[in-house]
Amino acid sequence: MWRRVASLSPMISSSSRSLSLNQAASGLKVGESFATEIINPDERVLASKEKAPFITFVLGGPGSGKGTQCEKIVETFGLTHLSAGDLLRREISLNTKNGAMILNLIKDGKIVPSEVTVKLIQKELESSDSCKFLIDGFPRTEENRVAFERIIGADPNVVLFFDCPEEEMVKRVLNRNQGRVDDNITTMKKRLKIFEALNRPVIEYYKNKGKLYTINAVGTVDDIFQQVLPIFTPFEQLKQSRHVNSKSPLGSNLVEN
Numbered sequence: 001m002w003r004r005v006a007s008l009s010p011m012i013s014s015s016s017r018s019l020s021l022n023q024a025a026s027g028l029k030v031g032e033s034f035a036t037e038i039i040n041p042d043e044r045v046l047a048s049k050e051k052a053p054f055i056t057f058v059l060g061g062p063g064s065g066k067g068t069q070c071e072k073i074v075e076t077f078g079l080t081h082l083s084a085g086d087l088l089r090r091e092i093s094l095n096t097k098n099g100a101m102i103l104n105l106i107k108d109g110k111i112v113p114s115e116v117t118v119k120l121i122q123k124e125l126e127s128s129d130s131c132k133f134l135i136d137g138f139p140r141t142e143e144n145r146v147a148f149e150r151i152i153g154a155d156p157n158v159v160l161f162f163d164c165p166e167e168e169m170v171k172r173v174l175n176r177n178q179g180r181v182d183d184n185i186t187t188m189k190k191r192l193k194i195f196e197a198l199n200r201p202v203i204e205y206y207k208n209k210g211k212l213y214t215i216n217a218v219g220t221v222d223d224i225f226q227q228v229l230p231i232f233t234p235f236e237q238l239k240q241s242r243h244v245n246s247k248s249p250l251g252s253n254l255v256e257n
């Protein structure tokens with residue numbers, strides 16, 4: 001099981017920024033770096049056994065096909081799929097203390113406060129036996145991105161961006177037929193605006209970091225998946241050969257189950 005390294009954060013004096021610098025300087029992975037900074041010796045023993053999770057963020061406008069492609073990635077590569085939207089919808093259906101607030105925001109196409117979404121993702125990461133995750137539909141905003149770094153203490157290894165024209169996304173969402181409260185033209189227009197205003201900067205951020213893989217999301221589901229395959233294939237090959245290829249974007253933080 002992968003334990004969230006940042007659960008140890010109260011014992012760590014550095015901010016997430018200085019931790020990253022620390023990691024960069026030492027050449028250590030996230031979990032290993034934390035192991036060197038923990039004060040409680042018992043915790044150090046536990047933390048030294050941790051492996052850094054392999055994290056993929058899956059971005060794209062509403063209806064661009066993120067969920068559909070995530071299913072195929074799961075089937076082929078066995079990553080664990082965490083859809084931020086599904087986690088939020090589960091809060092609504094369970095009628096939790098945040099449920100009503102989340103429902104109102106989703107109906108209006110607005111973004112749920114980072115703290116709420118990141119805590120839900122955190123719970124899933126911590127309780128999972130997996131250490132390879134597809135985080136679908138998150139981060140939606142720069143604030144989401146920074147909150148994830150701060151609370152989880154990890155960066156994504158790969159960021160997928162499903163690039164789809166608005167007319168196609170509108171057509172798909174209006175035909176989805178899953179009874180979602182936001183699958184109507186009024187909310188869809190708001191979601192598209194929010195995508196451009198708040199999600200684009202996140203995409204740009206990862207592009208500048210060299211982590212972004214842009215996929216043309218027009219075509220059949222299988223055609224689109226053909227573009228996704230070569231992104232994950234090197235990781236699979238590396239896992240089988242058990243050698244880390246430092247030139248591979250996936251090899252730089254290789255983990256095994």
Ligand SMILES: Nc1ncnc2c1ncn2[C@@H]1O[C@H](COP(=O)(O)OP(=O)(O)OP(=O)(O)O)[C@@H](O)[C@H]1O
Nearest residue numbers: 061062063064065066067068172173176219220221
């Ligand atoms: N390549 C495709 N061609 C046609 N329809 C598609 C394609 N990919 C997905 N769809 C359909 O479009 C709709 C939206 O797809 P999906 O739910 O995967 O998008 P999404 O990006 O997860 O959307 P959201 O952000 O709203 O959750 C679904 O009904 C799905 O079956």
Ligand SMILES: O=c1ccn([C@@H]2O[C@H](COP(=O)(O)O)[C@@H](O)[C@H]2O)c(=O)[nH]1
Nearest residue numbers: 084085105106109110111112137138140
């Ligand atoms: O990180 C997130 C993810 C989602 N939301 C809200 O949920 C809806 C639906 O999300 P999908 O990923 O399209 O299923 C989205 O429009 C937001 O209102 C969020 O706030 N934060």
Ligand SMILES: [Mg+2]
Nearest residue numbers: 066067085137
């Ligand atoms: Mg989806």
